[in-house]
Amino acid sequence: xxxxxxxxxxxxxxxxxxxxxxxxxxxxxxxxxxxxxxxxxxxxxxxxxxxxxxxxxxxxxxxxxxxxxxxxxxxxxxxxxxxxxxxxxxxxxxxxxxxxxxxxxxxxxxxxxxxxxxxxxxxxxxxxxxxxxxxxxxxxxxxxxxxxxxxxxxxxxxxxxxxxxxxxxxxxxxxxxxxxxxxxxxxxxxxxxxxxxxxxxxxxxxxxxxxxxxxxxxxxxxxxxxxxxxxxxxxxxxxxxxxxxxxxxxxxxxxxxxxxxxxxxxxxxxxxxxxxxxxxxxxxxxxxxxxxxxxxxxxxxxxxxxxxxxxxxxxxxxxxxxxxxxxxxxxxxxxxxxxxxxxxxxxxxxxxxxxxxxxxxxxxxxxxxxxxxxxxxxxxxxxxxxxxxxxxxxxxxxxxxxxxxxxxxxxxxxxxxxxxxxxxxxxxxxxxxxxxxxxxxxxxxxxxxxxxxxxxxxxxxxxxxxxxxxxxxxxxxxxxxxxxxxxxxxxxxxxxxxxxxxxxxxxxxxxxxxxxxxxxxxxxxxxxxxxxxxxxxxxxxxxxxxxxxxxxxxxxxxxxxxxxxxxxxxxxxxxxxxxxxxxxxxxxxxxxxxxxxxxxxxxxxxxxxxxxxxxxxxxxxxxxxxxxxxxxxxxxxxxxxxxxxxxxxxxxxxxxxxxxxxxxxxxxxxxxxxxxxxxxxxxxxxxxxxxxxxxxxxxxxxxxxxxxxxxxxxxxxxxxxxxxxxxxxxxxxxxxxxxxxxxxxxxxxxxxxxxxxxxxxxxxxxxxxxxxxxxxxxxxxxxxxxxxxxxxxxxxxxxxxx
Amino acid sequence: xxxxxxxxxxxxxxxxxxxxxxxxxxxxxxxxxxxxxxxxxxxxxxxxxxxxxxxxxxxxxxxxxxxxxxxxxxxxxxxxxxxxxxxxxxxxxxxxxxxxxxxxxxxxxxxxxxxxxxxxxxxxxxxxxxxxxxxxxxxxxxxxxxxxxxxxxxxxxxxxxxxxxxxxxx
Numbered sequence: 001x002x003x004x005x006x007x008x009x010x011x012x013x014x015x016x017x018x019x020x021x022x023x024x025x026x027x028x029x030x031x032x033x034x035x036x037x038x039x040x041x042x043x044x045x046x047x048x049x050x051x052x053x054x055x056x057x058x059x060x061x062x063x064x065x066x067x068x069x070x071x072x073x074x075x076x077x078x079x080x081x082x083x084x085x086x087x088x089x090x091x092x093x094x095x096x097x098x099x100x101x102x103x104x105x106x107x108x109x110x111x112x113x114x115x116x117x118x119x120x121x122x123x124x125x126x127x128x129x130x131x132x133x134x135x136x137x138x139x140x141x142x143x144x145x146x147x148x149x150x151x152x153x154x155x156x157x158x159x160x161x162x163x164x165x166x167x168x169x170x171x172x173x174x175x176x177x178x179x180x181x182x183x184x185x186x187x188x189x190x191x192x193x194x195x196x197x198x199x200x201x202x203x204x205x206x207x208x209x210x211x212x213x214x215x216x217x218x219x220x221x222x223x224x225x226x227x228x229x230x231x232x233x234x235x236x237x238x239x240x241x242x243x244x245x246x247x248x249x250x251x252x253x254x255x256x257x258x259x260x261x262x263x264x265x266x267x268x269x270x271x272x273x274x275x276x277x278x279x280x281x282x283x284x285x286x287x288x289x290x291x292x293x294x295x296x297x298x299x300x301x302x303x304x305x306x307x308x309x310x311x312x313x314x315x316x317x318x319x320x321x322x323x324x325x326x327x328x329x330x331x332x333x334x335x336x337x338x339x340x341x342x343x344x345x346x347x348x349x350x351x352x353x354x355x356x357x358x359x360x361x362x363x364x365x366x367x368x369x370x371x372x373x374x375x376x377x378x379x380x381x382x383x384x385x386x387x388x389x390x391x392x393x394x395x396x397x398x399x400x401x402x403x404x405x406x407x408x409x410x411x412x413x414x415x416x417x418x419x420x421x422x423x424x425x426x427x428x429x430x431x432x433x434x435x436x437x438x439x440x441x442x443x444x445x446x447x448x449x450x451x452x453x454x455x456x457x458x459x460x461x462x463x464x465x466x467x468x469x470x471x472x473x474x475x476x477x478x479x480x481x482x483x484x485x486x487x488x489x490x491x492x493x494x495x496x497x498x499x500x501x502x503x504x505x506x507x508x509x510x511x512x513x514x515x516x517x518x519x520x521x522x523x524x525x526x527x528x529x530x531x532x533x534x535x536x537x538x539x540x541x542x543x544x545x546x547x548x549x550x551x552x553x554x555x556x557x558x559x560x561x562x563x564x565x566x567x568x569x570x571x572x573x574x575x576x577x578x579x580x581x582x583x584x585x586x587x588x589x590x591x592x593x594x595x596x597x598x599x600x601x602x603x604x605x606x607x608x609x610x611x612x613x614x615x616x617x618x619x620x621x622x623x624x625x626x627x628x629x630x631x632x633x634x635x636x637x638x639x640x641x642x643x644x645x646x647x648x649x650x651x652x653x654x655x656x657x658x659x660x661x662x663x664x665x666x667x668x669x670x671x672x673x674x675x676x677x678x679x680x681x682x683x684x685x686x687x688x689x690x691x692x693x694x695x696x697x698x699x700x701x702x703x704x705x706x707x708x709x710x711x712x713x714x715x716x717x718x719x720x721x722x723x724x725x726x727x728x729x730x731x732x733x734x735x736x737x738x739x740x741x742x743x744x745x746x747x748x749x750x751x752x753x754x755x756x757x758x759x760x761x762x763x764x765x766x767x768x769x770x771x772x773x774x775x776x777x778x779x780x781x782x783x784x785x786x787x788x789x790x791x792x793x794x795x796x797x798x799x800x801x802x
Numbered sequence: 803x804x805x806x807x808x809x810x811x812x813x814x815x816x817x818x819x820x821x822x823x824x825x826x827x828x829x830x831x832x833x834x835x836x837x838x839x840x841x842x843x844x845x846x847x848x849x850x851x852x853x854x855x856x857x858x859x860x861x862x863x864x865x866x867x868x869x870x871x872x873x874x875x876x877x878x879x880x881x882x883x884x885x886x887x888x889x890x891x892x893x894x895x896x897x898x899x900x901x902x903x904x905x906x907x908x909x910x911x912x913x914x915x916x917x918x919x920x921x922x923x924x925x926x927x928x929x930x931x932x933x934x935x936x937x938x939x940x941x942x943x944x945x946x947x948x949x950x951x952x953x954x955x956x957x958x959x960x961x962x963x964x965x966x967x968x969x970x971x972x
Contacts, residue, residue, distance in 0.1 A: 025899055032907025033895040033914065035840020035880035042839035126825065203844045203852055203942050204908040254842065254908025255942050287845040509906030509943050689902045696945030697905065724849035724940070732936050732946040 003631065005561045005751045009684060012561075012752075013568065014525045014589040019518035020752065023689040026514040027533065028507055037507070040207035040224045040251045041284050048209065049078045049121040049276060051269050051283040052128035054135050055293065056110035056117050059146065059364035059717030060157060061139035063108060063117070070134035071120055076127035079276040080135075081268070082118050083107040089271055091238050093263050093331045096478040100160060100168050100330035100362065104238070104267035109142070111159050111328035112366050113719050114293030116264060121272040121281045146717040148302065148325035148361045159328055159362045168330055169360040169478060173342070173644050175417035176353025181317035185308035189389045193303040194786040195378035197325070197711045198704070200296030200371045201729055204254025205285040206261060210270040214278040218245035219270055224253035225261035227546045229504060232538040238267055249537040252507035256547065257701070258370030260508075262295025262332055288722045295332055297711055298371035299378050300325035307386045313396050313404045315349055320382065321357040327365040334368030335360055335478040337375030340549075343467040343474050343650040344376060345418040347383050348427045349405040354417045358477070364717045372701060373762045374549065376467070381787065384462045384767040388774065398771070399435060399461045403428060406463070413748070419646025420474075422465065422653035423747040423755070425681065431463055433679035433741040434657035443661050443675065451779060456664040457674075458776025462768035463657045467650035468682070468756015469635050470549025474649035476641040483647075484634040485551065488542025489559035491520060491567060492628030495613045497591075497606020499524065500532045501560060504544025505552070510758055511690035512552055516560050518687060523564040524605055525590040542630050550756030553686065554652065555633050557751040562631030570627065571608045577620050578603065578611065636749065652747050652755035654682040658768040664776050669795030671707055671773055673736045681743035683755035692740070695761050700735045702765020706773075707788050708734070777801075809873045813838065814882030822869045829853045831869035832879060840880040840911050844940065851939035854912040855879045861919040880911035883918070893964040894918055894956045903952030905943030913939050917953050918966060925960045927953070 006012050009021055031037045068080045083105050092101035106117045118135050122128035145151035145159065151166040159166055182188060208223030219241055225231045228250040236243040253260055269283040285294060301324050308317030324338050338360055345354050391401040406427040407414050414422045443459050450457040467474075472482035490502040501516045513533040521528035536542075542559075546552065572583040575593040579586075579601060587596050594602030609627035611618055616625055641647040661675040678695065685691045708728035712720040721727045746753025766787060773794070774783045780801035786793060806821040813836060820835050827846075832838045832855070844852030846865045853864040856878040883892035891899065894917050904910040913936065920927055920935040927935070932953050941949060960966055 026902070028907070029899040029902075029904060030891060030895075032904055033880075033891060033898050033910055034884055035911050037907065039839075039842065039908065041833070041843070126823070201942060202906065202908070203850060203940060204842065204906070253906065255906040257942070284843075287847065287850075507906070511905070693902055693905055693944060693948060696947050697943045698945075700945035701942070723847050724845050725847070729850075729940050729942065731938075731940060732933050732950070735946050737947060737950075 003562045003565045008753050017522045019528050020522045024687050026511045037252045045280040048280040050125040050128050051121050051281050053116040054118040054132045056115040059113050060142040060144045061110050064140050065138040067136040071131040074131045076123040077131050078121040079272050080120050081271050093238050095330035096480050102329050104264040119268045144364045144717040148323050151361045151363045166362045171358045173356040178353045178355040181353045182308045186311040187309040190306040193382050195301045197297050197300035198709045200257035200259045202255030205290040206265050207284040208266050209282045210273045211280040212274040220247045221266050222249040225250040226256040228538050229544050247539040250506040256508050257372040259296030291722050293366045295369040297366050297368050301378050303382045305382045307390050309390050313401045315351050315405050317353045318351050319355045324360045325363050327367040329367050332367045332369030336475045339475045339477045340375040341379035342418045343420045344465040346416050348463045350407050373759045376763050377766050380464050381767040388771050402463050421648045423749050424745045425655045426745050430657045430679045430681050430743050434659045434677050437739045437741050438659040438677040456776040458662050458772040460660045460768040460772030464764040466654040466763045468550035469554045469651035470551050471638045471649045473647045477645050483638045485545050486543040486632045486634050487555035487559050488632035489563050490630040491563040493609040495610050502534045502536045504541030505546030506535050508547050519560045543632050550758040554750050554754050558633030559631050563629040566629035573620050575603050654755040656680040656764050658764045660768045660772045662772040669791040676736045676738045679741040681745050682757035683747045684753040686754050694758050698761030699765050700730050702762045704730045706766040706769035807870050809869050811872050813877045824870050826869045828867040828869050829864035838881050842908050852909045852912040854915045861916050893959045897956035898952040901952040901955050903949045909941045921960050
């Protein structure tokens, strides 16, 4: 059955939309402000034990012995597990590429500081932590590969001794005739860049409660999971259970930004439950554990990149050589983040040829995981910085060189050299809106005056494509097979006409339950307050992925509207029989199925649903008594990648232009943001208030990455960050007020024309702040090429300039 | 393990008495002994403000206090904000809903309690006053702009006469 999903808001049934496209208050919020929402640590199961983990103090060491006897003897201790138990009962996690996964507890050796080594379940967390102090682990220290540069050297200590080296992936992509465009260039600009690892740091750390049914050999894990179905599948493989015997129940969680629910905590609590004979075991990661080894550290990268230029400023080629530090293996799918930039490799620009030369390396740092943006933020920082360098080389304004290279509106849908197709965009309109908002010429005049006074004022102008609605095919380079990411929703109308939407993901912060209620309310023409949105655990949920890859807003819109359409068809069949007319003569509006053009000839949807459930005798012959439907949406037209990784991957290409002015304090190296202007085009905005929330949150995280946040390691692999006193998340003082302009270029390919927007601003903010800082530093002859441009780094540069 | 001590405390107007270990943190006491789960734990080292509650009317980090330290005190947590009879949201809670001052909502109870202290003492705060008061609360979702708007809206409603229902001694 082919279902036609409305491509624009005006294609929805009914004359007027009351909710879609409006600043709708979120149905999630009353419970959240009241403090009544069941976050995972609010869940207590009967007879539940509590887990604590002993973690490695060494970056690389062989485990030569354990003594857990004193811990086991401590009153209140329920179970203790070590690598020996894990070896018997579990497998290393699957990875992409394969062969770089660890067991949940260290087996034979530790590979990073903070790696779990022994785990205890006890009557309370306090007792479990007491027990850890009684555990003795003997280590034989091994040489350390502390950085990617060290790890890639001949003879470097190998993390995974079964592999020939620490190189997880080495590959070069050529898209177009790269050597030729560089040979033909009038100018080539090149630079090296370093992006220090940052991380998600949601305010809630990870937590879960595992119950291993030792009779039926099945497992239930409640937890703060971003992607419940994916987590259940992975745990089935790593814990040797059939895939239908692992049930994951995702609880509302306090943010995620990519990394919520890494495998280790779930597996460790599950194995403790198994060892404790099936008692529920809760594990709540604490912040120190999160900062040392939690799922959410991302992007530790060295770049060497070049642009090929024509004399008129046309950019013809882009070469990127990337050395990527994955940390201790690929357990967190951090590798995927080197693949995502391929979906928008050449940004907003008509660059005809590109090369991506990848070396992805394991080191003795914490493993990397997804974080909002999933790779493009550093990539965009490199591309946009090179655009500025090119502008300087040619004596062009930074806005002008971008303008000369944009993909023009009439070229969409537009296929970029790395294979993805951009759906729509008006990049010059977005640029002009941002420049006007900022009063760009006045900013430049202000800068000129300030420079005469010796002040360090800088302006950044960056244009970025934000790929949205991810597809698995984008990640073929790391070995992921698959095209399509199903997301399902069930819509059901009960005998009283009340409507429930059931989805496979839980609350995380983006307001997607509200969106589902908006859509259903407008589709059927009912009051949104009456629509319930319910969560289904993995054993009963429709196929789903959940939030990720700026995909859920678009995909849940498709799923909900698809299910609504199916119900509309059923309702029309029933009503046509009852009213003795053709189904095609009927329309759905304002809560009624009515005969078009015949006032009063109508049935309320409650009557229709009630008839379906209570009067089988009145239904069309053979019709199911089922006023409900499930629809599983996936992005249309996705293609299998070719040998150069080229395919239609991310469905939408949102676009933003940020214009920023900063001032650097020459005495301290501190950067203040004086002005921040954003023009953003993410297609149709289904709930503009929540879209703006995504944008603002992304800007704040981008500011953190550009100015403050950094997982610092010593030269011998010891992490120096273990609290929020060292990992500096921006506060209300550091995030400026922004001026915003909204551009709407609907996607021709998505439900209602919406584009992915969840990762939005973090794609752009780090780039534009770094560009502004370097513009400020320009008169001094120094440039910041490492993130974050924290006061100490900038101060060092200022000293060099003296 | 050490000898347990008695803690008598009033939380949101209700008197509780429990025997606790001296090492039990106040936030663990609230969450796991009294089952008041609305106060969340973000860092357990006093930086993020997620666990802020009012002790004797002052906003404190409940992760940095021990339960035994509040013996005899009067506490207010997020559960104490709503109107107990009607269930209506407190004006500050309503302002956060109205202005989209939250996304995941995990840090929100801490922001609400800090805002309550602010507006009780200063119903007409300047932008600098708000930043000063909320500078010790981390939010990873909103970028703070909508929180700023929420606090301003709440302040406006307090100035218009809405009762935020808390005196210093509550």
